[in-house]
Amino acid sequence: MIDYIILGFLLDKEMTGYDIKQKINVSTANFYDASFGSIYPALKRLEAQKLIVSKKSIKKGKFKNIYHILNLGRQTFLDWVKEPLVLHQSRNEYLLKIFFYRYLSKEDVVSRITQFIKLLLEYKANLVKIEPLVASQADFFQLSTLRYGLDSYQFLIDWFQQYLITIDQEYSKPE
Amino acid sequence: MIDYIILGFLLDKEMTGYDIKQKINVSTANFYDASFGSIYPALKRLEAQKLIVSKKSIKKGKFKNIYHILNLGRQTFLDWVKEPLVLHQSRNEYLLKIFFYRYLSKEDVVSRITQFIKLLLEYKANLVKIEPLVASQADFFQLSTLRYGLDSYQFLIDWFQQYLITIDQEYSKPE
DNA sequence: TAGCGCATGTAATATGTTACATGATTTC
DNA sequence: GAAATCATGTAACATATTACATGCGCTA
Numbered sequence: 001m002i003d004y005i006i007l008g009f010l011l012d013k014e015m016t017g018y019d020i021k022q023k024i025n026v027s028t029a030n031f032y033d034a035s036f037g038s039i040y041p042a043l044k045r046l047e048a049q050k051l052i053v054s055k056k057s058i059k060k061g062k063f064k065n066i067y068h069i070l071n072l073g074r075q076t077f078l079d080w081v082k083e084p085l086v087l088h089q090s091r092n093e094y095l096l097k098i099f100f101y102r103y104l105s106k107e108d109v110v111s112r113i114t115q116f117i118k119l120l121l122e123y124k125a126n127l128v129k130i131e132p133l134v135a136s137q138a139d140f141f142q143l144s145t146l147r148y149g150l151d152s153y154q155f156l157i158d159w160f161q162q163y164l165i166t167i168d169q170e171y172s173k174p175e
Numbered sequence: 176m177i178d179y180i181i182l183g184f185l186l187d188k189e190m191t192g193y194d195i196k197q198k199i200n201v202s203t204a205n206f207y208d209a210s211f212g213s214i215y216p217a218l219k220r221l222e223a224q225k226l227i228v229s230k231k232s233i234k235k236g237k238f239k240n241i242y243h244i245l246n247l248g249r250q251t252f253l254d255w256v257k258e259p260l261v262l263h264q265s266r267n268e269y270l271l272k273i274f275f276y277r278y279l280s281k282e283d284v285v286s287r288i289t290q291f292i293k294l295l296l297e298y299k300a301n302l303v304k305i306e307p308l309v310a311s312q313a314d315f316f317q318l319s320t321l322r323y324g325l326d327s328y329q330f331l332i333d334w335f336q337q338y339l340i341t342i343d344q345e346y347s348k349p350e
Numbered sequence: 351t352a353g354c355g356c357a358t359g360t361a362a363t364a365t366g367t368t369a370c371a372t373g374a375t376t377t378c
Numbered sequence: 379g380a381a382a383t384c385a386t387g388t389a390a391c392a393t394a395t396t397a398c399a400t401g402c403g404c405t406a
Contacts (some may be wrong), residue, residue, distance in 0.1 A: 016356090018356060036357095037360085062356080063358085077377090
Protein backbone atom coordinates (compact mmCIF):
# COMPACT_ATOMS: atom_id res chain seq x y z
CA MET A 1 0.00 0.00 0.00
CA ILE A 2 2.93 2.28 0.62
CA ASP A 3 3.26 2.30 -3.17
CA TYR A 4 -0.04 4.10 -3.58
CA ILE A 5 0.70 6.81 -1.03
CA ILE A 6 3.93 7.50 -2.84
CA LEU A 7 2.26 7.58 -6.25
CA GLY A 8 -0.50 9.79 -4.89
CA PHE A 9 1.95 12.33 -3.55
CA LEU A 10 4.12 12.27 -6.65
CA LEU A 11 1.03 12.87 -8.75
CA ASP A 12 0.92 16.28 -7.12
CA LYS A 13 4.58 17.15 -7.41
CA GLU A 14 8.13 15.78 -7.58
CA MET A 15 9.61 14.71 -4.27
CA THR A 16 12.52 12.99 -2.54
CA GLY A 17 12.07 10.05 -0.21
CA TYR A 18 12.64 12.40 2.67
CA ASP A 19 9.95 14.78 1.40
CA ILE A 20 7.49 11.91 1.18
CA LYS A 21 8.13 10.94 4.78
CA GLN A 22 7.60 14.56 5.87
CA LYS A 23 4.37 14.74 3.92
CA ILE A 24 3.10 11.49 5.45
CA ASN A 25 3.90 12.82 8.92
CA VAL A 26 1.70 15.87 8.48
CA SER A 27 -1.15 14.32 6.55
CA THR A 28 -1.78 10.57 6.56
CA ALA A 29 0.26 9.44 9.58
CA ASN A 30 -2.85 9.06 11.73
CA PHE A 31 -4.28 6.35 9.53
CA TYR A 32 -1.31 5.37 7.41
CA ASP A 33 2.23 5.84 8.61
CA ALA A 34 5.39 4.59 6.95
CA SER A 35 9.05 4.52 7.85
CA PHE A 36 12.12 5.28 5.74
CA GLY A 37 12.77 1.58 5.76
CA SER A 38 9.68 1.06 3.65
CA ILE A 39 9.76 4.27 1.63
CA TYR A 40 13.22 3.97 0.10
CA PRO A 41 12.88 0.35 -1.01
CA ALA A 42 9.43 1.20 -2.41
CA LEU A 43 10.88 4.04 -4.48
CA LYS A 44 13.48 1.71 -5.97
CA ARG A 45 10.85 -0.89 -6.72
CA LEU A 46 8.51 1.62 -8.34
CA GLU A 47 11.33 2.93 -10.48
CA ALA A 48 12.30 -0.59 -11.56
CA GLN A 49 8.65 -1.09 -12.58
CA LYS A 50 8.70 2.15 -14.60
CA LEU A 51 5.97 3.76 -12.53
CA ILE A 52 8.24 6.59 -11.46
CA VAL A 53 11.63 7.92 -12.46
CA SER A 54 14.38 9.58 -10.47
CA LYS A 55 16.56 12.52 -11.29
CA LYS A 56 19.82 12.85 -9.40
CA SER A 57 20.47 16.31 -8.04
CA ILE A 58 23.78 17.40 -6.57
CA LYS A 59 23.77 20.70 -4.75
CA LYS A 60 26.57 21.83 -2.49
CA GLY A 61 28.07 18.36 -2.47
CA LYS A 62 24.78 16.94 -1.19
CA PHE A 63 22.98 14.51 -3.44
CA LYS A 64 19.27 13.94 -3.72
CA ASN A 65 17.09 11.54 -5.64
CA ILE A 66 14.11 13.49 -6.86
CA TYR A 67 11.27 11.31 -8.08
CA HIS A 68 8.68 12.00 -10.78
CA ILE A 69 5.61 10.03 -11.65
CA LEU A 70 5.34 8.42 -15.10
CA ASN A 71 2.16 7.71 -17.08
CA LEU A 72 2.16 4.08 -16.00
CA GLY A 73 2.36 5.18 -12.38
CA ARG A 74 -0.41 7.70 -12.87
CA GLN A 75 -2.66 5.04 -14.35
CA THR A 76 -1.79 2.50 -11.65
CA PHE A 77 -2.66 5.01 -8.97
CA LEU A 78 -5.93 6.10 -10.57
CA ASP A 79 -7.01 2.48 -11.03
CA TRP A 80 -6.37 1.87 -7.36
CA VAL A 81 -8.16 4.95 -6.08
CA LYS A 82 -11.22 4.08 -8.17
CA GLU A 83 -11.50 0.61 -6.68
CA PRO A 84 -14.37 0.03 -4.23
CA LEU A 85 -13.78 0.94 -0.61
CA VAL A 86 -13.25 -2.16 1.47
CA LEU A 87 -13.10 -2.72 5.18
CA HIS A 88 -10.13 -4.66 6.46
CA GLN A 89 -11.11 -5.48 10.00
CA SER A 90 -7.74 -4.93 11.48
CA ARG A 91 -6.17 -6.24 14.60
CA ASN A 92 -7.40 -4.56 17.72
CA GLU A 93 -5.17 -5.34 20.64
CA TYR A 94 -7.12 -3.45 23.27
CA LEU A 95 -10.31 -5.33 22.41
CA LEU A 96 -8.40 -8.59 22.69
CA LYS A 97 -7.25 -7.66 26.19
CA ILE A 98 -10.80 -6.66 27.17
CA PHE A 99 -12.05 -9.97 25.78
CA PHE A 100 -10.06 -11.61 28.59
CA TYR A 101 -10.88 -9.09 31.32
CA ARG A 102 -12.68 -11.67 33.41
CA TYR A 103 -9.20 -12.43 34.72
CA LEU A 104 -8.88 -8.94 36.21
CA SER A 105 -10.46 -7.56 39.36
CA LYS A 106 -13.13 -4.93 38.91
CA GLU A 107 -10.77 -2.25 40.24
CA ASP A 108 -8.08 -3.23 37.75
CA VAL A 109 -10.58 -3.15 34.91
CA VAL A 110 -11.85 0.29 35.88
CA SER A 111 -8.37 1.75 36.26
CA ARG A 112 -7.27 0.44 32.87
CA ILE A 113 -10.36 1.70 31.06
CA THR A 114 -10.01 5.06 32.81
CA GLN A 115 -6.39 5.28 31.72
CA PHE A 116 -7.36 4.34 28.20
CA ILE A 117 -9.92 7.17 28.06
CA LYS A 118 -7.19 9.60 29.10
CA LEU A 119 -5.07 8.32 26.24
CA LEU A 120 -7.94 8.79 23.80
CA LEU A 121 -8.45 12.35 25.04
CA GLU A 122 -4.77 13.08 24.47
CA TYR A 123 -4.84 11.66 20.96
CA LYS A 124 -7.94 13.66 20.17
CA ALA A 125 -6.36 16.82 21.57
CA ASN A 126 -3.38 16.32 19.28
CA LEU A 127 -5.65 16.19 16.28
CA VAL A 128 -7.53 19.28 17.44
CA LYS A 129 -4.19 21.06 17.71
CA ILE A 130 -3.16 20.36 14.11
CA GLU A 131 -6.63 20.92 12.65
CA PRO A 132 -6.19 24.62 11.77
CA LEU A 133 -2.91 23.91 10.00
CA VAL A 134 -4.42 21.05 8.02
CA ALA A 135 -7.53 23.09 7.23
CA SER A 136 -5.42 25.81 5.67
CA GLN A 137 -3.54 23.46 3.36
CA ALA A 138 -5.76 20.48 2.68
CA ASP A 139 -8.54 19.98 0.18
CA PHE A 140 -12.06 18.90 1.11
CA PHE A 141 -11.30 15.17 1.21
CA GLN A 142 -8.01 15.47 3.00
CA LEU A 143 -9.64 17.58 5.67
CA SER A 144 -12.46 15.08 5.94
CA THR A 145 -10.01 12.33 6.91
CA LEU A 146 -8.93 14.51 9.83
CA ARG A 147 -12.55 15.11 10.81
CA TYR A 148 -13.07 11.36 10.62
CA GLY A 149 -10.21 10.95 13.08
CA LEU A 150 -11.70 13.50 15.47
CA ASP A 151 -15.15 11.95 15.30
CA SER A 152 -13.72 8.45 15.76
CA TYR A 153 -11.86 9.46 18.89
CA GLN A 154 -14.98 11.14 20.24
CA PHE A 155 -16.98 8.00 19.56
CA LEU A 156 -14.43 5.91 21.43
CA ILE A 157 -14.31 8.34 24.34
CA ASP A 158 -18.10 8.29 24.65
CA TRP A 159 -18.24 4.54 24.24
CA PHE A 160 -15.70 3.81 26.96
CA GLN A 161 -17.20 6.36 29.33
CA GLN A 162 -20.53 4.62 28.98
CA TYR A 163 -18.71 1.31 29.37
CA LEU A 164 -17.37 2.41 32.75
CA ILE A 165 -20.89 3.17 33.89
CA THR A 166 -22.15 -0.18 32.65
CA ILE A 167 -19.32 -2.02 34.38
CA ASP A 168 -20.10 -0.27 37.61
CA GLN A 169 -23.80 -1.04 37.39
CA GLU A 170 -24.01 -4.49 35.90
CA TYR A 171 -20.82 -6.32 36.41
CA SER A 172 -19.88 -7.95 39.65
CA LYS A 173 -16.88 -10.19 39.39
CA PRO A 174 -17.60 -13.68 40.68
CA GLU A 175 -14.92 -14.43 43.28
CA MET B 176 -0.04 -11.45 19.73
CA ILE B 177 -1.35 -14.77 18.50
CA ASP B 178 0.52 -16.22 21.47
CA TYR B 179 -1.75 -14.45 23.94
CA ILE B 180 -4.98 -15.55 22.29
CA ILE B 181 -3.76 -19.11 22.46
CA LEU B 182 -2.69 -18.82 26.08
CA GLY B 183 -5.98 -17.13 26.95
CA PHE B 184 -8.00 -19.96 25.43
CA LEU B 185 -5.84 -22.68 26.95
CA LEU B 186 -6.27 -21.06 30.35
CA ASP B 187 -9.90 -22.07 30.08
CA LYS B 188 -9.40 -25.61 28.83
CA GLU B 189 -7.15 -27.93 26.85
CA MET B 190 -7.40 -27.63 23.08
CA THR B 191 -5.94 -28.71 19.76
CA GLY B 192 -4.72 -26.24 17.15
CA TYR B 193 -7.88 -26.92 15.22
CA ASP B 194 -10.04 -26.20 18.28
CA ILE B 195 -8.27 -22.88 18.76
CA LYS B 196 -8.99 -21.84 15.21
CA GLN B 197 -12.66 -22.75 15.65
CA LYS B 198 -12.82 -20.77 18.86
CA ILE B 199 -11.23 -17.73 17.22
CA ASN B 200 -13.74 -17.93 14.38
CA VAL B 201 -16.72 -17.69 16.70
CA SER B 202 -15.35 -15.18 19.20
CA THR B 203 -12.43 -12.91 18.33
CA ALA B 204 -12.31 -13.14 14.54
CA ASN B 205 -13.96 -9.74 14.16
CA PHE B 206 -11.08 -7.95 15.82
CA TYR B 207 -8.40 -10.59 15.86
CA ASP B 208 -8.29 -13.38 13.31
CA ALA B 209 -5.53 -15.93 12.78
CA SER B 210 -4.82 -18.66 10.27
CA PHE B 211 -3.56 -22.19 10.78
CA GLY B 212 -0.29 -21.01 9.35
CA SER B 213 0.23 -18.86 12.40
CA ILE B 214 -1.48 -21.04 15.01
CA TYR B 215 0.51 -24.25 14.52
CA PRO B 216 3.96 -22.63 14.53
CA ALA B 217 2.89 -20.58 17.58
CA LEU B 218 1.93 -23.75 19.44
CA LYS B 219 5.34 -25.29 18.73
CA ARG B 220 7.08 -22.11 19.82
CA LEU B 221 5.07 -21.85 23.03
CA GLU B 222 5.83 -25.47 23.86
CA ALA B 223 9.55 -24.95 23.22
CA GLN B 224 9.37 -22.01 25.64
CA LYS B 225 7.66 -24.19 28.26
CA LEU B 226 4.52 -22.03 28.34
CA ILE B 227 2.35 -24.91 27.24
CA VAL B 228 2.72 -28.65 26.83
CA SER B 229 1.19 -31.09 24.37
CA LYS B 230 -0.22 -34.53 24.87
CA LYS B 231 -0.43 -36.79 21.86
CA SER B 232 -3.74 -38.52 21.46
CA ILE B 233 -4.33 -41.31 18.98
CA LYS B 234 -7.93 -42.31 18.46
CA LYS B 235 -9.12 -44.46 15.57
CA GLY B 236 -5.81 -43.98 13.78
CA LYS B 237 -6.23 -40.21 13.94
CA PHE B 238 -3.69 -38.30 15.92
CA LYS B 239 -4.20 -35.06 17.77
CA ASN B 240 -1.94 -32.74 19.68
CA ILE B 241 -3.85 -31.57 22.72
CA TYR B 242 -2.29 -28.59 24.42
CA HIS B 243 -2.34 -27.63 28.10
CA ILE B 244 -1.18 -24.40 29.67
CA LEU B 245 1.71 -24.49 32.17
CA ASN B 246 2.31 -22.15 35.11
CA LEU B 247 4.79 -20.09 33.12
CA GLY B 248 2.23 -19.66 30.36
CA ARG B 249 -0.44 -18.70 32.86
CA GLN B 250 1.81 -16.05 34.35
CA THR B 251 2.88 -14.75 30.95
CA PHE B 252 -0.72 -14.38 29.91
CA LEU B 253 -1.82 -12.67 33.12
CA ASP B 254 1.09 -10.22 32.91
CA TRP B 255 0.04 -9.33 29.40
CA VAL B 256 -3.65 -8.90 30.13
CA LYS B 257 -2.83 -6.58 33.04
CA GLU B 258 -0.73 -4.26 30.88
CA PRO B 259 -2.26 -0.88 30.06
CA LEU B 260 -4.56 -0.67 27.08
CA VAL B 261 -2.83 1.00 24.17
CA LEU B 262 -4.09 2.28 20.87
CA HIS B 263 -2.24 1.11 17.80
CA GLN B 264 -3.54 3.40 15.12
CA SER B 265 -3.74 0.81 12.45
CA ARG B 266 -3.69 1.06 8.72
CA ASN B 267 -6.92 2.27 7.26
CA GLU B 268 -7.01 1.68 3.55
CA TYR B 269 -10.41 3.19 2.89
CA LEU B 270 -9.37 6.46 4.52
CA LEU B 271 -6.25 6.50 2.40
CA LYS B 272 -8.34 6.19 -0.74
CA ILE B 273 -10.69 8.94 0.44
CA PHE B 274 -7.66 11.11 1.16
CA PHE B 275 -7.04 11.09 -2.60
CA TYR B 276 -10.68 11.40 -3.69
CA ARG B 277 -10.07 14.75 -5.34
CA TYR B 278 -9.05 12.61 -8.31
CA LEU B 279 -12.55 11.16 -8.64
CA SER B 280 -15.66 12.79 -10.06
CA LYS B 281 -18.41 13.62 -7.59
CA GLU B 282 -20.57 10.82 -9.01
CA ASP B 283 -17.78 8.29 -8.52
CA VAL B 284 -17.23 9.47 -4.97
CA VAL B 285 -20.90 9.21 -4.11
CA SER B 286 -21.27 5.76 -5.63
CA ARG B 287 -18.26 4.42 -3.77
CA ILE B 288 -19.33 5.84 -0.42
CA THR B 289 -22.85 4.50 -0.99
CA GLN B 290 -21.46 1.07 -1.76
CA PHE B 291 -19.29 1.24 1.32
CA ILE B 292 -22.30 2.00 3.51
CA LYS B 293 -24.01 -1.08 2.10
CA LEU B 294 -20.97 -3.11 3.05
CA LEU B 295 -21.03 -1.71 6.58
CA LEU B 296 -24.72 -2.57 6.89
CA GLU B 297 -23.97 -6.13 5.84
CA TYR B 298 -21.15 -6.48 8.32
CA LYS B 299 -23.32 -5.11 11.07
CA ALA B 300 -26.17 -7.45 10.11
CA ASN B 301 -23.78 -10.40 10.41
CA LEU B 302 -22.91 -9.38 13.95
CA VAL B 303 -26.56 -8.90 14.83
CA LYS B 304 -27.21 -12.40 13.54
CA ILE B 305 -24.61 -14.03 15.80
CA GLU B 306 -25.38 -11.88 18.84
CA PRO B 307 -27.91 -14.27 20.47
CA LEU B 308 -25.51 -17.19 20.14
CA VAL B 309 -22.63 -15.22 21.63
CA ALA B 310 -24.84 -13.82 24.39
CA SER B 311 -25.74 -17.34 25.49
CA GLN B 312 -22.13 -18.49 25.77
CA ALA B 313 -19.98 -15.47 26.47
CA ASP B 314 -19.21 -13.70 29.72
CA PHE B 315 -19.77 -9.99 30.31
CA PHE B 316 -16.51 -8.84 28.73
CA GLN B 317 -16.65 -11.17 25.77
CA LEU B 318 -20.14 -9.98 25.00
CA SER B 319 -19.04 -6.38 25.35
CA THR B 320 -16.50 -6.83 22.54
CA LEU B 321 -19.37 -7.85 20.30
CA ARG B 322 -21.38 -4.83 21.41
CA TYR B 323 -18.36 -2.70 20.66
CA GLY B 324 -18.36 -4.11 17.15
CA LEU B 325 -22.04 -3.36 16.67
CA ASP B 326 -21.69 0.18 17.98
CA SER B 327 -18.60 0.79 15.85
CA TYR B 328 -20.38 -0.27 12.71
CA GLN B 329 -23.34 1.93 13.61
CA PHE B 330 -20.99 4.85 14.15
CA LEU B 331 -19.41 4.30 10.75
CA ILE B 332 -22.79 3.95 9.05
CA ASP B 333 -24.00 7.20 10.58
CA TRP B 334 -20.75 8.96 9.81
CA PHE B 335 -20.69 8.01 6.16
CA GLN B 336 -24.37 8.79 5.70
CA GLN B 337 -23.74 12.26 7.05
CA TYR B 338 -20.66 12.43 4.84
CA LEU B 339 -22.78 11.83 1.75
CA ILE B 340 -24.99 14.75 2.72
CA THR B 341 -21.99 16.98 3.32
CA ILE B 342 -20.46 16.00 -0.01
CA ASP B 343 -23.67 16.82 -1.78
CA GLN B 344 -24.01 20.19 -0.07
CA GLU B 345 -20.51 21.51 0.23
CA TYR B 346 -18.28 19.87 -2.27
CA SER B 347 -18.21 20.86 -5.89
CA LYS B 348 -15.36 19.31 -7.75
CA PRO B 349 -13.26 21.87 -9.61
CA GLU B 350 -13.21 20.73 -13.23
C1' DT C 351 31.87 22.54 17.96
C1' DA C 352 27.87 20.23 19.16
C1' DG C 353 23.57 19.14 17.77
C1' DC C 354 19.83 19.15 14.68
C1' DG C 355 17.74 18.74 10.22
C1' DC C 356 18.37 16.96 5.69
C1' DA C 357 19.19 12.87 3.02
C1' DT C 358 20.00 8.01 1.76
C1' DG C 359 20.22 3.31 2.33
C1' DT C 360 20.70 -1.75 4.23
C1' DA C 361 20.30 -5.77 7.47
C1' DA C 362 18.05 -8.03 10.94
C1' DT C 363 13.88 -8.97 12.72
C1' DA C 364 8.88 -9.37 13.25
C1' DT C 365 4.71 -11.16 12.07
C1' DG C 366 1.79 -12.87 9.54
C1' DT C 367 -1.05 -15.01 5.12
C1' DT C 368 -1.81 -18.14 1.23
C1' DA C 369 -1.11 -22.08 -0.97
C1' DC C 370 0.27 -26.47 -0.86
C1' DA C 371 0.47 -31.26 0.92
C1' DT C 372 -1.60 -35.08 3.40
C1' DG C 373 -5.02 -38.12 5.16
C1' DA C 374 -8.66 -39.85 8.26
C1' DT C 375 -13.65 -39.72 9.73
C1' DT C 376 -18.28 -38.31 9.39
C1' DT C 377 -22.34 -37.03 6.98
C1' DC C 378 -25.50 -36.88 3.13
C1' DG D 379 -19.18 -42.84 -2.72
C1' DA D 380 -18.73 -37.86 -2.73
C1' DA D 381 -18.25 -34.00 -0.03
C1' DA D 382 -17.58 -31.77 4.17
C1' DT D 383 -15.26 -31.63 8.44
C1' DC D 384 -11.50 -32.78 11.37
C1' DA D 385 -6.56 -32.41 11.85
C1' DT D 386 -1.65 -31.19 11.12
C1' DG D 387 2.07 -29.01 9.15
C1' DT D 388 5.54 -26.51 5.88
C1' DA D 389 7.29 -23.33 2.20
C1' DA D 390 6.89 -19.32 -0.28
C1' DC D 391 5.59 -14.90 -0.10
C1' DA D 392 4.14 -10.31 1.65
C1' DT D 393 4.86 -6.42 4.12
C1' DA D 394 6.68 -3.78 7.18
C1' DT D 395 9.59 -1.90 11.44
C1' DT D 396 13.79 -0.93 14.03
C1' DA D 397 18.30 -0.32 14.33
C1' DC D 398 22.27 0.60 12.25
C1' DA D 399 25.46 3.12 9.15
C1' DT D 400 26.87 7.31 6.73
C1' DG D 401 27.67 12.14 5.95
C1' DC D 402 26.73 17.13 4.69
C1' DG D 403 25.11 21.97 5.97
C1' DC D 404 23.23 25.14 9.06
C1' DT D 405 22.67 27.26 13.44
C1' DA D 406 23.32 28.30 18.41
